[in-house]
Amino acid sequence: MKVDRRSFLGLGLGAAAGIAVSPVAIKLTDDSSIWTQNWPWTPVPEDGEITYDHTACSLCPGSCGLSVRRIKGRPVKIEGIDGYPVNNGGACLHGIAGLQYLYDPSRVKTPMKKENGRFKAISWDAAISLVAEKLKDLRRKKMSSSLACITGSDKGSVNALFKRFMDAYGSANALSMPSLEGNLALTAATLHGADHTIGFDLENSDFILSFGAGIIDGWGSPVACFQANASRKERHAKLFQIEPRLSNTAALADKWIPIKPGTEADLALGICAVLLNKNIFTPGEFGTGFSRFTAMVQKAYAPAKVEATTGIPAAQIDALAQAFVKADMPVAVPGRGRGDYGQSLREFAAVQTLNALAGRLNQKGGAFVMAAADYLSFPEAVMDMTAEAGAGKDKLAATVPQFFDTLAASSAPAVNALFVYNANPCYTLHNTAEIKKAIAKVPFKVSFSSFMDETAMECDVILPASTFLERLEDVPSGAGLSRTVVGLSRPMVKKTVFNTKNPGDAIIMLAKAMGGTVAESFDWDSYDQCLESVAGDIWDTLSDEGVIVLSKGAPNETVATDFSFLSANPAGAGTTGQGDFTLVAIDNLRLAGTVPAASPFAIKTVSDKVLLNKDILVDINPDSAKAKGLANGGDAKLTTALGTFKVKVNFDQGIMPGVIAMARGLGHTLANNPFAGGKGVNVNDTIGPMIEEGSGLDAAFGTKASISRA
Amino acid sequence: MIHDKKAHKFGMVIDLDKCTGCGSCMVSCMSENNIPFKEDESNKLDTLTWMRVFKLTNGKSFPDTEVAYLPRPCQHCGGWGDHGHSPCVSVCPATATDYGYDTGIVSQIYTRCFGCRYCMGACPYKARYFNWWDPKWPEGMENYLSPNVSPRMRGVVEKCSFCYHRYQLAREKAYAEEREIEEMEYQTACTTACPSGAIIFGDLNNPEHKVTQIVKPDPHPDAMNKHVVGKSRNPYVFRLLERLGTNPKVYYMSEREWVRKAGDNYLEGEWDKKKNHHGSSSSHG
Numbered sequence: 001m002k003v004d005r006r007s008f009l010g011l012g013l014g015a016a017a018g019i020a021v022s023p024v025a026i027k028l029t030d031d032s033s034i035w036t037q038n039w040p041w042t043p044v045p046e047d048g049e050i051t052y053d054h055t056a057c058s059l060c061p062g063s064c065g066l067s068v069r070r071i072k073g074r075p076v077k078i079e080g081i082d083g084y085p086v087n088n089g090g091a092c093l094h095g096i097a098g099l100q101y102l103y104d105p106s107r108v109k110t111p112m113k114k115e116n117g118r119f120k121a122i123s124w125d126a127a128i129s130l131v132a133e134k135l136k137d138l139r140r141k142k143m144s145s146s147l148a149c150i151t152g153s154d155k156g157s158v159n160a161l162f163k164r165f166m167d168a169y170g171s172a173n174a175l176s177m178p179s180l181e182g183n184l185a186l187t188a189a190t191l192h193g194a195d196h197t198i199g200f201d202l203e204n205s206d207f208i209l210s211f212g213a214g215i216i217d218g219w220g221s222p223v224a225c226f227q228a229n230a231s232r233k234e235r236h237a238k239l240f241q242i243e244p245r246l247s248n249t250a251a252l253a254d255k256w257i258p259i260k261p262g263t264e265a266d267l268a269l270g271i272c273a274v275l276l277n278k279n280i281f282t283p284g285e286f287g288t289g290f291s292r293f294t295a296m297v298q299k300a301y302a303p304a305k306v307e308a309t310t311g312i313p314a315a316q317i318d319a320l321a322q323a324f325v326k327a328d329m330p331v332a333v334p335g336r337g338r339g340d341y342g343q344s345l346r347e348f349a350a351v352q353t354l355n356a357l358a359g360r361l362n363q364k365g366g367a368f369v370m371a372a373a374d375y376l377s378f379p380e381a382v383m384d385m386t387a388e389a390g391a392g393k394d395k396l397a398a399t400v401p402q403f404f405d406t407l408a409a410s411s412a413p414a415v416n417a418l419f420v421y422n423a424n425p426c427y428t429l430h431n432t433a434e435i436k437k438a439i440a441k442v443p444f445k446v447s448f449s450s451f452m453d454e455t456a457m458e459c460d461v462i463l464p465a466s467t468f469l470e471r472l473e474d475v476p477s478g479a480g481l482s483r484t485v486v487g488l489s490r491p492m493v494k495k496t497v498f499n500t501k502n503p504g505d506a507i508i509m510l511a512k513a514m515g516g517t518v519a520e521s522f523d524w525d526s527y528d529q530c531l532e533s534v535a536g537d538i539w540d541t542l543s544d545e546g547v548i549v550l551s552k553g554a555p556n557e558t559v560a561t562d563f564s565f566l567s568a569n570p571a572g573a574g575t576t577g578q579g580d581f582t583l584v585a586i587d588n589l590r591l592a593g594t595v596p597a598a599s600p601f602a603i604k605t606v607s608d609k610v611l612l613n614k615d616i617l618v619d620i621n622p623d624s625a626k627a628k629g630l631a632n633g634g635d636a637k638l639t640t641a642l643g644t645f646k647v648k649v650n651f652d653q654g655i656m657p658g659v660i661a662m663a664r665g666l667g668h669t670l671a672n673n674p675f676a677g678g679k680g681v682n683v684n685d686t687i688g689p690m691i692e693e694g695s696g697l698d699a700a701f702g703t704k705a706s707i708s709r710a
Numbered sequence: 711m712i713h714d715k716k717a718h719k720f721g722m723v724i725d726l727d728k729c730t731g732c733g734s735c736m737v738s739c740m741s742e743n744n745i746p747f748k749e750d751e752s753n754k755l756d757t758l759t760w761m762r763v764f765k766l767t768n769g770k771s772f773p774d775t776e777v778a779y780l781p782r783p784c785q786h787c788g789g790w791g792d793h794g795h796s797p798c799v800s801v802c803p804a805t806a807t808d809y810g811y812d813t814g815i816v817s818q819i820y821t822r823c824f825g826c827r828y829c830m831g832a833c834p835y836k837a838r839y840f841n842w843w844d845p846k847w848p849e850g851m852e853n854y855l856s857p858n859v860s861p862r863m864r865g866v867v868e869k870c871s872f873c874y875h876r877y878q879l880a881r882e883k884a885y886a887e888e889r890e891i892e893e894m895e896y897q898t899a900c901t902t903a904c905p906s907g908a909i910i911f912g913d914l915n916n917p918e919h920k921v922t923q924i925v926k927p928d929p930h931p932d933a934m935n936k937h938v939v940g941k942s943r944n945p946y947v948f949r950l951l952e953r954l955g956t957n958p959k960v961y962y963m964s965e966r967e968w969v970r971k972a973g974d975n976y977l978e979g980e981w982d983k984k985k986n987h988h989g990s991s992s993s994h995g
Contacts, residue, residue, distance in 0.1 A: 030804065033824040041844065042863045045744070045855040050879075069856075076856040077741055079902055090905030093737035103851040216730040216906075226905035230728045248730050251777035258773050497850065590733045601740050604751040605733040607765065612752045621772055653767065654775040674749045 048072030054081055054546045056487030057095045058468045059596070061153065061181055061479035062086065062221040064095055065547060068469070068492045075099055075469065075492045080223065085485045085549050086477055087223035094592060095223075097599040101467050102497050104599070106451045106673035108464035109498040119462070124501065124509070131461055132513035134444050135169065138416055139514075144170030144390045148415040148442075150400055151176045152422030152595060155476050157376055157531050158504045161522075162421055165507050168381045168521035169514070170390030173415065175400050177423045177594070178698065180220060180339035181478040185372065186695060187334070187348040190565045191356070192369045198352065199482035200333055201554070202228035204365035206237040207327035209320070211264040211351050212336035215239065215249045218589045219339050220480035238327070240320070242267060243336070244584065245619065245661055246654025257320075258656050261582050262573050262701045263310040264336065267317065268350035269566070270306030273297040274321035275357050281325070282359025289563035293353075296569050325358050329365025332358075336701060337587035337664075339480070340594070341428065344692045344699035346570045356561040362554045369559045373476050373484045373550060376534045381521040398696035401429055401689050407438040417444040421465070421503055424595045426454035427668065427682060430689040430700055431642060448503045451596050452671035463510075464500040469493060471502040472528050474535060474542065483552035488542050502527045565694070573699040576688050577641035579706035581624070583660045585683040591665025598665060600675035609650045610663050616680030619652035619661040620707070628707055635710040638662075640686045640703045646710065647681060660705060662686065719788075719814035720872055721914040721959030722901065723924050723947060724781055726969050728908035729763075731779030736761050738903030739783075742873060743859045746845030758839045760784065760870035761900050768968045778969045781909070783900065784837040784870035785950065785958030786816050791931065792939040792957045798829035798838065806867075814914070814959055815872050823866040830867060834951050835958070838869045872911075873898040893919050914940070914959060925961050948973045 003011075019025060048071045057064045065084030069077040078098050080091035101107075111127035112119040122130075138146060149166050151159045154176040166174040176182060181197065188196035202208060202215070202225060213219045216229050229252065232239060241253035242264060250256040259267060275281040276294050303314035310317075324330050334351035335343055352367065360366030383391070396414060397403035404425065407414050418439070429435050432454070439445065439458050447459035450467050465471075468489050475487040501509075504527030511522035524530035532539050541548045575582060590605045592598045603611075610617055618638065620630070630636055632651040637644050638660070647662070655661055667682030690700035739745065739761040751757045761783045768776040789795035794809035796816050802808075806822035807829055809815075830838045844864040847855075855861060858875040862868050880895040893912050901911040912919030914927055925942045932938035937955025942948065947963045948970050964970055971981050 029824070030822060033804065033822065037821050037863045037866065039844065039863055043847075043852045043855055043861050045852070045857040045861070047857040071857055074853060076854055077899075079738070079899075080905070087905070089902070090907075091734060091738075091903055092905060093733045096734060096737045096741055096903055099741065099854040100851065103848060103853060105848040216732065222732075223905045226730060226732065227907070229730070230906035230908065233725075233727060246775055246777055248732075248777070248779075252727070252730060256773070600747045601737045602733070604740070604747050604757065604759070605736045605763070606752070608752050608754050609765075613750060623771075653769075653771050654777060656772065675747070 046071065046074070053490070053492060055469065055492055056475035056489045056547070057098065058473065058475045058489055059094050059098065060222065061179060062092070062223060063475045063477040063485065063487055064091060064221070064223050065487055066091065066095055066098070070492065073494050085483065085547060086221055086481065086487070088227060090223040090227060092222050093590060093602050093605060094599065097601040098469060100599040100601060101596060102469055102493065104451060104596070104673065106453070106670040106677070107498060108449060108452050108456065108462050108500070111464060111499070112462040114460045124499070127461055127463055128506070128509050128513050131446055131463070131510055134417060136514060139170065139386055142386065143416060144386050145173065145393050146413070146416040147171045147419070148173035148175065148396065148403065148417070149419040150421070150423050150425060153177070153179055153181065155181065155373070155478055157474050157534055158502070160376060160378065161504050161507045161530070162419065164378060164381050164521060165511055165518070167391065168383065168387055168511070168518045170386040172390060172393050172395050175397065175403055177400050177425070177428065178341040178343070180335055180480060183335065183339065183343050183345070183348050183697070184480060186345055187352050188369055190345060190349055191352055191561050192559050195372045196369050197372050197478060198480065199368040199370050200331055200480050201365050201368060201482040202331070203231060203482070205329050205331040206235065206365060207324065207330035208237065208239045209324055209330060209332045210239065210241050210249065211268060211332065211334050211347065212243045213249070213333040213339055214247055214337045214587050215333070216252060217248050217337060218587050219335060219337065221477060222589070224481055244656045244659050245586070245652070247586070248589070257312060257316070260309070260311045260656070261584050261659055262575065265344065265347035265350040265572060266301065266306055266309045267312060268332070268347070268354050269297050269301040270303060270310070270317050271321045271324065272350070272353055272357055273301040274303065274318055275325060280322070281357040284356060284359060284361065285558055285560040286356070287560045287562045289567035292567035293563035296567050300569055324354070329363070330358055331355060331360055331366050338593060342585060342699065342701045343697060344573050345565070345695035345697055346572060346692065349566050353561070353563070353566060361559045361561070362557065364554050366554070368482050368555055370484065370551065370555055373478070373486070375476070375486060375538055375550060377536050378534050382517040384517040387517065399698070400425060401698035402691055402696040404429065404435050404438045405689070405691060407441055408434055413441050413443060415442055417446070418442045419446050419448065420455055420459065421448035422595055424453045424455045426458055428594050428684065430684050430687045430698060432682060432684050448506060450500065453595070453597065454669055457671070463503070463506045464498065465503040465506070466496050466500040470496045470500070472531060473502070473504070474531060484550040485547060486538065486542065486550060487547045490546070504530065570694060573690055573692065573701060575702055575704050576690065576700070577704035579639065579704040581658055581660045581705045581707060582702050583638070583640060583662060583686060583705035584702035585664050585687060586661045588663040588665060591663055593664040597668045597670060597673070597676040603675050611666060611680055612648060614679050615646070615648045616662065616666050617648045617650040619650050619655050621655050621657040621659070622651040622653065624657045625649055625651055629709050630707065636707050637710045638686070638705055638707050640705045642686055642688055645681045645686055660707060717812050717915065719914040719959065720877070720911070721786065721814065721921060721925070721961065722898070722909055722911040723921050723961040723963055725908045726778050726780060726962055726964040727966065728906045729779045729781060730906055731763055731765065732905065733763060734903040734905055735781050735900035735909065736763055738899040739870070742856065742899035743871070744855050744861045746847065746861070748843070756842055758841070758868065760839070760868070766969065766972050776966070776968065778964065778966065780962065781900070782835060782837065783960060784816060784872070785835050785956065785960045786814060786872060788814065788939070788957035788959065790937040790955045797832040797834065797956055801828040801832045803828065813877065815874055817874065818867065818869055818871060820860065820862045820866045820868060825865040825867065827867060834954060834956060838867050840867050841865060924963065946970070950974070
């Protein structure tokens with residue numbers, strides 16, 4: 001066929017038109033993008049039936065109820081449970097990210113034993129008998145008291161089993177880490193009587209006077225506090241925040257009152273003085289020391305003096321006192337930040353005294369002095385001679401920081417064996433270098449950690465704990481919540497992800513391996529069976545409903561207040577070191593201050609004004625910073641009594657001049673976890689402890705520091 | 711098949727006076743939508759956060775400083791005149807992103823996207839993110855991935871979908887039970903997570919829904935700018951860069967004037983004029 005010019009052009013144009021209108025070109029582009037994007041390594045999650053199962057969270061003392069969405073039994077998403085008596089549908093970012101802890105790369109996957117400085121996997125039986133032999137040996141040598149035990153908290157049945165083991169073994173040295181709950185119990189014991197705790201009825205109060213309490217920065221039961229705060233708008237309830245920097249709580253407060261760091265107790269006592277001076281307090285059952293207290297505050301906390309200490313004008317203190325007593329349902333709240341660490345009994349007692357003087361004890365919207373939750377009925381432990389002898393001995397220390405002080409000071413080992421469960425003192429406590437040195441003095445250390453964290457690394461044996469999503473456990477509320485709720489944590493996976501056990505089971509196995517009266521004290525086949533029997537009356541409700549409310553509303557009884565501790569005018573905390581600045585540790589809700597470290601999701605949400613690449617940023621007032629020649633975002637050297645640290649500088653208008661703030665929760669060294677580990681500075685490395693006399697609390701809220709351009 | 715014959719227009723209003731900046735919405739979103747993470751997420755230009763919480767300050771110095779937080783999901787713009795020509799949809803050469811006239815949701819089909827990123831340039835809210843790398847989970851962590859949202863691959867753009875799969879689940883259930891879907895049946899993951907109840911989500915076409923009652927959207931085009939439709943008649947409610955006429959379905963609410971002012975860029979004196987105008991337009995609504 002002859003192709004002439006006409007048909008050539010015709011065909012050409014026809015083809016061009018054909019291509020233009022045909023979908024082939026677009027289809028091919030589309031297909032090629034589809035083909036080139038279906039990589040075999042992009043995961044295709046398995047589909048299946050959706051179920052929602054309830055459990056309780058024990059990541060923090062908040063004790064929220066969580067609903068876990070599962071696909072054919074595989075958990076894929078965590079949310080809050082609607083109507084749950086703690087968190088009513090809400091959840092914090094750590095709880096929502098809970099599934100990441102199941103597969104966390106730093107998890108301890110099997111029992112481990114340290115040999116020549118390296119960990120080696122061993123079987124559970126081998127690990128248990130190794131620990132049992134060591135402990136039996138100590139016991140035979142009549143050294144049962146030289147076993148110490150540090151737990152994250154002293155609430156709930158698993159912690160009770162640790163305590164019971166210590167009793168049956170013959171040691172009084174069972175201690176729990178600093179916590180808001182512990183501080184509140186100590187405050188209650190000092191002012192109102194033992195075996196009590198304090199709950200704050202924030203959701204009903206119409207005037208919350210917060211002495212730095214991070215109501216929306218992780219204080220107490222965080223989600224319950226968020227909800228109480230959010231409802232203020234509808235209730236027209238006021239929040240006054242007293243704090244050296246504009247925290248998130250201060251930012252949403254009706255009034256932010258900047259105060260010199262560490263002088264919150266002085267302000268509280270100053271307000272007490274105004275109430276007593278002007279006779280605008282509500283008389284109550286004021287026991288020992290009230291008149292001495294009155295005389296003391298009037299002399300030592302006169303407005304002019306308090307103005308000089310706190311930096312708050314006397315007239316404002318006066319107005320604050322008046323506003324506090326004039327409100328219908330005021331409440332004063334102690335505990336800077338999360339309220340757990342770096343706190344003093346003096347401050348807690350001073351703030352609670354304010355509640356007492358305003359007649360706010362056991363009143364709606366006030367402070368509830370509640371009996372400690374007592375819902376577990378353990379049978380008496382079987383005590384032999386050794387156990388009795390151990391129980392008769394004094395504790396080495398009242399608190400964990402004091403315990404490490406004692407360890408550090410003694411040349412011969414103060415204890416020969418140490419259990420650590422749900423606690424990370426080598427990261428969480430001030431001056432971690434000293435803590436690590438002290439812990440190294442203990443010849444035999446057993447960790448029950450789920451993660452290879454700073455403390456687990458220092459231990460000789462690890463009996464790895466299942467995470468809260470893999471085990472049964474009772475989860476009691478506390479931490480300043482105004483009601484007592486017990487939730488039930490239930491396994492949300494068909495079997496544990498790794499070769500781990502419920503620490504309750506580990507302790508029961510250990511007790512059985514010990515034999516004798518220790519074994520007799522643990523007459524259960526498993527932790528699950530133990531929980532069912534000790535939960536007694538409430539077990540049916542707990543297992544059916546997943547939660548039980550033990551008490552709510554203001555307690556009926558009147559409360560006596562003992563003023564003898566404060567009337568002696570105990571000394572304030574003060575700061576160590578030198579420098580023109582005060583460095584304070586601050587709590588950032590998106591980071592975790594204690595155990596476990598923040599999840600990858602949580603770290604991802606952290607601002608680039610807090611963490612940039614591998615550097616931590618410290619907040620500083622631009623005026624103070626410029627005076628030191630610092631640039632916003634620039635490198636700086638921060639020097640405290642404990643050393644010099646490389647930081648970056650973040651200009652923050654919302655911080656008092658002369659104060660530097662550093663977030664808690666960074667600077668972790670975690671095995672195999674590059675997400676939370678190896679980033680920034682651990683603020684606890686920069687601050688030394690300061691043990692408060694009388695309480696044993698580590699009251700160091702900060703330290704003196706200097707900063708210069710790097 | 712869409713059983714619901716009535717067109718929905720899903721949207722939300724976020725109360726910035728309740729938002730605490732806690733980050734629950736961000737993490738809930740990440741977990742719900744299989745969003746990956748990297749070792750270093752501090753470079754906020756290459757991190758994937760469909761929902762991102764921004765920190766705003768009033769710029770004043772100590773002690774008059776104020777801070778507010780602003781959560782920013784995809785704004786699901788309706789485009790000029792609310793006709794569905796969202797800035798991103800208009801520029802996509804692959805039809806990988808589209809406007810759902812039945813829901814008002816701007817979709818994103820990952821496998822259709824070939825990564826030209828025009829949409830990212832077009833989005834005034836920086837709500838779109840590019841996958842510079844293939845997602846990688848630590849060993850075993852893929853086990854928590856949800857089958858409702860497909861994990862993305864390197865080279866595609868992704869963004870907030872208002873948890874469209876949650877709508878699909880609710881719609882299927884309602885369809886099986888031969889009824890309309892209820893307000894609380896379809897809620898986004900960020901809304902359910904918010905511990906402060908700061909996010910209210912619902913159908914802006916349904917006068918019964920809380921979001922509509924708070925926002926009170928004006929059905930008529932704005933007298934000053936005909937491209938703007940659905941402007942709120944609540945004086946405390948505003949949208950981001952509202953004058954662009956992108957008509958976002960995400961509204962914000964604050965009683966603090968400086969926070970509302972932060973929702974757009976104003977010339978000197980312009981804010982006061984706008985304030986006065988807002989007052990007059992809301993009086994006849």
